[in-house]
Amino acid sequence: MKFVKKKTFYSRKEKAAETKNKIYISAEQLFSRHGFKAVNVDDIVKHAGVAKGSFYVHFESKDFLIAALINDYVTKVDIDYRAYLESLPSDMPANDALLSLVGKIAEVITESISCENMRILYKIQIGKDIKTNAVIDYNRELYKLFYDVINKGMNQHVFQSDLPMEEIARHFVTAYRGLTFEWCIRYPDFDLKEQALRHFKILLTGINSPSNLKY
Template sequence: MNKKKTGGRKEQAIETKKKIYETAGRLFKKNGFDNVSVDSIVEAAGVSKGSFYVHFHSKGSLITALGADLVAKVDSEYKSYFESSLSEKKATDLLILFAEKIAEVIAHTLGYDLIKCTYQAQLTRTINLESTLSYNRDVYQIFEKIISRGIQQGEFRHDLDIGTVANHCVMSIRGLTFEWCIRYPDFNLTDQVVKHFEILLSGLRKQQPV
């Protein structure tokens, strides 16, 4: 009997956390992070404020958890996009199109409020965000595949270190995303990422003999 009660409480706790999580996600997307309070989340979810703090330390930790889940989903989306849509293209085209895809996901799928909060958490280190920074993420591996293909096909220089170039591709997008955050909404992230990678390509391309 006690086991049944314990199991029931655990299931209820999981359901409560899920309800808070999904409700907050909808409210953040609809109203923006700064315009959503813990009170409005628990009211919309139909749970107590105490229940909220059992599962989340703060509103910021909740949106960061949402961000971690979204990172896993978008990495999977990047991988599918690369493998199904781009596999037959030249490496130079792949690099631009993949960078453009990342920018579109950041700006339109993840959104300003989520990215801003995630960057704040990364800077203050108040929340563990190792999963978003891991070099094992699919996004790094896809850039490595593109650079490797460019070298093998004779499009890119042979003296390039593939891992280093891939890391710099991700770092450049992260830097441009920070610029987007501080200049929002007067900065078109997708356009600027494409322009940056076109410049980057000039250093990657193999020079043809004159």
């Protein structure tokens, strides 16, 4: 009997995990197709083929589900950014590598995420009721990417600064977050990629070595 009970317990656990996965995948597909705002819980459970009550067993609200999706997406996209950075020629000057990364991030934000979804993300982050640690954690891979490019520039003697490289990296990410917010409030009259490249060229003048002042 003990074996039967244990088997039943695991069957229920597996079924619950399967239901949660259906909801997650359905939400991911619908959000990708229609955006966060246009999709409600009824749409998600209908697409997943599960009862509405099942949704609230696994997710406190739509915003909590969005946060889970965002945290997973951030991890994935940072891996893609790392792969992109590593695909650049190893002898590329750090200035060019940094600007190339800046441009790539802008493309992902504008083409894959969208202004509407970024607005919702900012709303969730400002509210602080829902954890989006993967986005703001200083240990996030994005901070490490900027750190690595800055470190490369220091080793190439194209960058110089008395500030710790970690602090510079944080400033760069903060600047990008500000640019993205500006894009959200001025959309569509603000070209994120163009403005990001222009802004980072200005930032680079603060750490360029005297022999590398073309930026």
